[in-house]
Amino acid sequence: MAEIDIDKRFDIHEIAKNKKADLDRFQCTIYCCHSTGCKSSGSDDIISLLQDAVEEYDLKDKVRIVAAGCMGLCAQGPLMRVEIKGQKDVLYKRLEPLVARLIIAEHVVPALKLEEGETFELPEFLQQHVLSLDLPFFTKQEKVVLKLAGHMDPEDIQEYMAHGGYLALEKVLKTMTPAQVVDEIKRSGLRGRGGGGFSTGMKWELAAKVPTVDEKFIICNGDEGDPGAYMDRSILEANPHAVIEGMMIAAYAIGATEGWFYIRAEYPLAVERLEKAIKACKKNRLLGNNIMGTDFCFNIDIRLGAGAFVCGEETALIHSIEGKRGTPRPRPPYPTDKGLWGKPSCVNNVETLGNVASIILKGADWFASFGTETSKGTKVFALTGQVEHSGLIEVPMGTTINEIVNEIGGGVPNGKKLKAVQTGGPSGGVIPLEYMDLPVCYEELKKVGSIMGSGGMIVIDDTQDMVSLANFYLDFTVDESCGKCAPCRIGGKQMLLLLEKINKGKGTKEDIDELRKIAHAMQKASLCGLGQTAPNPVLSTLKFYENEYLAKVEKNEKK
Amino acid sequence: MALHEIQSVKGYVPWEDAVDIANGMGIPLARIYEVLTFYNFFKLDAPGKAVISVCTGTACYLKGNDKVLEEFKKELGIGEGESTPDRMFHLQVVRCVGCCGLAPVCVVNGKTYGRVSPNDVRNILDEWRAKLADDKE
Numbered sequence: 126m127a128e129i130d131i132d133k134r135f136d137i138h139e140i141a142k143n144k145k146a147d148l149d150r151f152q153c154t155i156y157c158c159h160s161t162g163c164k165s166s167g168s169d170d171i172i173s174l175l176q177d178a179v180e181e182y183d184l185k186d187k188v189r190i191v192a193a194g195c196m197g198l199c200a201q202g203p204l205m206r207v208e209i210k211g212q213k214d215v216l217y218k219r220l221e222p223l224v225a226r227l228i229i230a231e232h233v234v235p236a237l238k239l240e241e242g243e244t245f246e247l248p249e250f251l252q253q254h255v256l257s258l259d260l261p262f263f264t265k266q267e268k269v270v271l272k273l274a275g276h277m278d279p280e281d282i283q284e285y286m287a288h289g290g291y292l293a294l295e296k297v298l299k300t301m302t303p304a305q306v307v308d309e310i311k312r313s314g315l316r317g318r319g320g321g322g323f324s325t326g327m328k329w330e331l332a333a334k335v336p337t338v339d340e341k342f343i344i345c346n347g348d349e350g351d352p353g354a355y356m357d358r359s360i361l362e363a364n365p366h367a368v369i370e371g372m373m374i375a376a377y378a379i380g381a382t383e384g385w386f387y388i389r390a391e392y393p394l395a396v397e398r399l400e401k402a403i404k405a406c407k408k409n410r411l412l413g414n415n416i417m418g419t420d421f422c423f424n425i426d427i428r429l430g431a432g433a434f435v436c437g438e439e440t441a442l443i444h445s446i447e448g449k450r451g452t453p454r455p456r457p458p459y460p461t462d463k464g465l466w467g468k469p470s471c472v473n474n475v476e477t478l479g480n481v482a483s484i485i486l487k488g489a490d491w492f493a494s495f496g497t498e499t500s501k502g503t504k505v506f507a508l509t510g511q512v513e514h515s516g517l518i519e520v521p522m523g524t525t526i527n528e529i530v531n532e533i534g535g536g537v538p539n540g541k542k543l544k545a546v547q548t549g550g551p552s553g554g555v556i557p558l559e560y561m562d563l564p565v566c567y568e569e570l571k572k573v574g575s576i577m578g579s580g581g582m583i584v585i586d587d588t589q590d591m592v593s594l595a596n597f598y599l600d601f602t603v604d605e606s607c608g609k610c611a612p613c614r615i616g617g618k619q620m621l622l623l624l625e626k627i628n629k630g631k632g633t634k635e636d637i638d639e640l641r642k643i644a645h646a647m648q649k650a651s652l653c654g655l656g657q658t659a660p661n662p663v664l665s666t667l668k669f670y671e672n673e674y675l676a677k678v679e680k681n682e683k684k
Numbered sequence: 685m686a687l688h689e690i691q692s693v694k695g696y697v698p699w700e701d702a703v704d705i706a707n708g709m710g711i712p713l714a715r716i717y718e719v720l721t722f723y724n725f726f727k728l729d730a731p732g733k734a735v736i737s738v739c740t741g742t743a744c745y746l747k748g749n750d751k752v753l754e755e756f757k758k759e760l761g762i763g764e765g766e767s768t769p770d771r772m773f774h775l776q777v778v779r780c781v782g783c784c785g786l787a788p789v790c791v792v793n794g795k796t797y798g799r800v801s802p803n804d805v806r807n808i809l810d811e812w813r814a815k816l817a818d819d820k821e
Binding site for chain 2 (some may be wrong): 161162164165166198199200202228349350351352353355358390391392429433434448449450452469505509510511516517547549550581583585589597598601604607678
């Protein structure tokens, strides 16, 4: 009857099989990075040019051009990866329209004509645009969340299925109880990737325990306000379906009825891809009632942020979704008890949800095999600042900062020397040179006065003045303070005035003591994470670079 | 969401529209004003035809975007958050546009310029002056 018909059309195995066969037809696939970074370096033009060239050489049945997600090395963009069956993949950097045309004419066309056993040398003028895939930047990474980033068309749900997409959802819905899902995530050791580092499994357990009276929500926090970080944006742009699948699995585990994505309005491309992905899910009956023929019913909506750093805090984020000012409130009650519109809600970060499907498919033990004793899995970092290979990377927890900066990142350019690394954005601290062997994990970073944060990692060279840097961060948090509680509103401002005074060469030693005093008061008395962590950049620069503060002060006192 | 819509279509949220929303949805105007002024995304005044956003995220800061901002200010004769008298340009600073690999970055009406140096400022302005003049015709 009609029912069987419907089943077949929406059977993910069937779709995946057909798509795979369809993809297999092509002898050559060209992935051109089409995320915000490369797009602004001109990848739009390059893609349309490639398409024209393919048409011109009559290669339409052999070559597939894909507008893919982020490949990581944003500073060298636009990037493009040419994959020809039976040949080594070639990655091109800093593409220009003319070069892209030549790649089709001088690389793809001759390479496709090769007989078996024949080899082929790239012409020299193309060689200079080749980025070696043997660079530590690529070989030293371990990709879980970003596995498919840059290797598929993020706007094609079928392609995601061809890569095993939504199989984890099927496994969960058809073979696991919600409690088993929670248990699996708990065993994997996955912790919140937004910075807090709370055990995801525990959070789900808490949320699952609260009975679903009429509604329960799962919220994905994509309000990546930390300046210098763009992990969540890249994940959403490169593989929105993985995050959606993670959210659906979470919803099943905790008994949520509806999901919300809260994304920054400053990320139009991520929002657009997510909207398309949700639409495709609805069309394929992966959202709505009785998903995959089970009792599970679920829907997803998107809410846009509007540029307020504090909205990354979960209670503020919930207020913002409700259409109010994004101000935090004291916890408890935690959102798992009383969240969006007073209903139980579970807030998870984009990257956290991006890990879920892989854990379900490959098992908790597989995931736990990466990382350290307490921090499992991998972490995505936006490696920026004064570093040779600036871009998006994913490494196992426990990788040392030295490996990240000097090997993967290729060190500090222009003959300058490394001075420090900053993690955790405006809530984090600096890690000086003597701690470069520190493994990256939640606890170790905390020990030296910084935090893991959401994944911003900023490399600072020896020309940077640390007092100005602290000033820069504090200026940001003071501006972004919502003003609800006095310690943050007044304390932040006073600290900023003192810092500015010191920076102008008018400070005294007493001002430094005063800075410390206010900082400690803010840490203890502020309402939310923003205020509690706002003094971190000042305190950590004071801890490691007090001499720079003193130098400025003494210069003044000598006058 | 209605406010997002107005902001993206008009480039700002005019006072009259805020009043309309208040009346239409039965929400006190003060609540709407409260939301509008809280978030950076909403603007209350009409911007210039070309909105220049200079990124002041950490990566851009480290790579000297303050000098680029200064150059824009000097060239246009206006400060942050101001528009030129002819309403051609509006200059603002933004937190992070998420293109840190290309730092320092500035964005003009959605077009992103990476690895900008103070010397590029005049070219960018000229490009947009020409573009805006074309649009007029």
